[in-house]
Amino acid sequence: MEVDGGAGDGVSVSVAVVACTxxxxxxxxxxxxPTLILxxxxxxSFKSYMTRRFICAGISTFVSLLVCAFILPIKSWETPYLFSAYGIHPHHTWEAVLLPLFLTSLMYTGSFLLKFFSLWTSLTEQSGQQIDLSLHGIKTVLQNFINWIHSHLCNISSWRLYIVAPLTEELVFRACMIPLLLCGGFKPYTVILLSPVFFSLAHLNHLLEFYMHQDSSFLKACMVVGFQLGYTVIFGSYASFLFVRTGHIAAPLVxxxxxxxxxxxxxxxxxxxxxxxxxxAGVVGFVYLLFPLTSPELYNDRIDNCKCWHRYCEWRS
Incomplete structure (x- = not known):
């Protein structure tokens, strides 16, 4: 495990690792x-159960951001500078959203084709029926689409999967931990491999929940959760790579x-x-475009020929 420096660089290795843990x-x-302590x-209901979890996740995220701000040797507490410590920038936002989103979507080329063939099969099966292309038919399609969006907006599980979990996890495991590890002296590629370990460990509680609530054998629970942990390590490495390369929290978030x-x-x-x-084909395109589409120059006006182009080096006294 490669480390650049020690305690003299602002954050010691032990402090960075202990804080992340x-x-x-x-x-x-x-x-x-709520149930064990309070x-x-x-x-x-399930909705009230998830609402409690949302509140708890929000509190832990806020505390992590606050603690991280006190540990990091940040020179200024002005809002723009403080936000930049977490990769929250007002500039190059569209690039940070669209380019990583396109890059990630390449891995789902097979999924898109499968969806297309499923839709095509559905249409061909209805070939004997007349497709309504009238204004009423178009309105029906739009109404169904609006109903689909509304159902997701009213679904507490959708809020968990698409909003709360990604937002809180990226703020804690990327925006907080990666600056700590970098300022602790770890090299960027070491951080990309190390930070997903914390990310995957945060999902170990699923083992107990799956074993108790799904009425499954312990072996089956271990296999299911083990697969999930492997996936979180892979995605965590990719998300960390995006954050380190772009300096924008929006990149791993979307x-x-x-x-x-x-x-x-x-x-x-x-x-x-x-x-x-x-x-x-999607994997080949993903690998080919991985570094070009995450080039720091695309997301920052100035990098000043510094490896700490996202200004982590400026936090070191």
Whole structure:
């Protein structure tokens, strides 16, 4: 494990690692505090249960951001400078949203093709029926689309998957931990491999929940959660890579939301080989464009020939 410096550089290695570990434990432990510590009565519905978790996740995120601000050797507490410590920038926002989103979507080329073939099959099966292209038919399609959006907006699970979980996890495990580890002296690529470990450990509680609530064997629970942990390590490395390369928290955030929405990439379908071909083509495109589309010059006006182009070096006294 490569480390650039020690305590003299502003944040010691031990402080950085201990702080990241504490944030991970706190992020998970606080989810169970309403019933175990505060002794509140059990939630009466799934919605109230998730609302409690949203509040707990919000509190842990705020505390992590606050603690991180005190640990990092930040020279100025002015809002723009402080926000920049977490990768929150007003500039190059569109680049930080669209380019990583396009890059991530390449991994889902097979999924897009599978969706297209499913839609095409559905249309061909209805070929004997007349497709309504009238104004009324178009209004019906639009209304169905609006109803679909409304159903997601009213679904508490959708808020968890697409908003709360990505936002809080990216702020804690990327915006807080990566600056700490970098200022602790870890090299960028070491951080990209190390920070996902904390990210995956934060999902270990799913093992207990799956084992208890799904009435599954412990072996099956371990296999399911083990697969999930492997996926979180891979995605965590990618999200960390995006944050380190772009310096924008928006880059891993939109990618996280998109991946949660799409699920696992489709790489095979018994109905058509084109899904596998599309998946391979998407992977090739992803690898080819990975570094060009995450070049720091695309997301920052000035990098001053400094490896700490996202200004982490300026925090060191």
């Amino acid at each position: 504490a944030m991970t434990i706190f992020y998970v432990a606080i989810l169970y505090s 002794r509140l009565p059990p939630p009466t 990618s996280h939301m998109f991946c949660n929405f799409m699920g696992l990439p489709a790489f095979f379908s018994p109905r058509t080989r084109m899904v596998s071909v599309g998946f391979v």
